[in-house]
């Protein structure tokens with residue numbers, strides 16, 4: 001008869017936490033200030049969210 005062991009201490013390897021993308025802080029989006037004027041680049045209060053060009057919206061840093 002085979003003895004079955006009950007392991008009380010079960011080691012579970014934690015899922016690898018994906019590195020957060022730095023530029024967007026893992027949100028996948030970057031908010032950039034809308035500027036008007038081609039020369040002065042005056043900032044407005046308007047902010048537009050743009051897709052992060054580093055992770056393309058995934059929010060994860062590319063492990064490459």
Ligand SMILES: [Zn+2]
Pocket residue numbers: 021022023024025026027028029052053054055056057059060
């Ligand atoms: Zn990003």
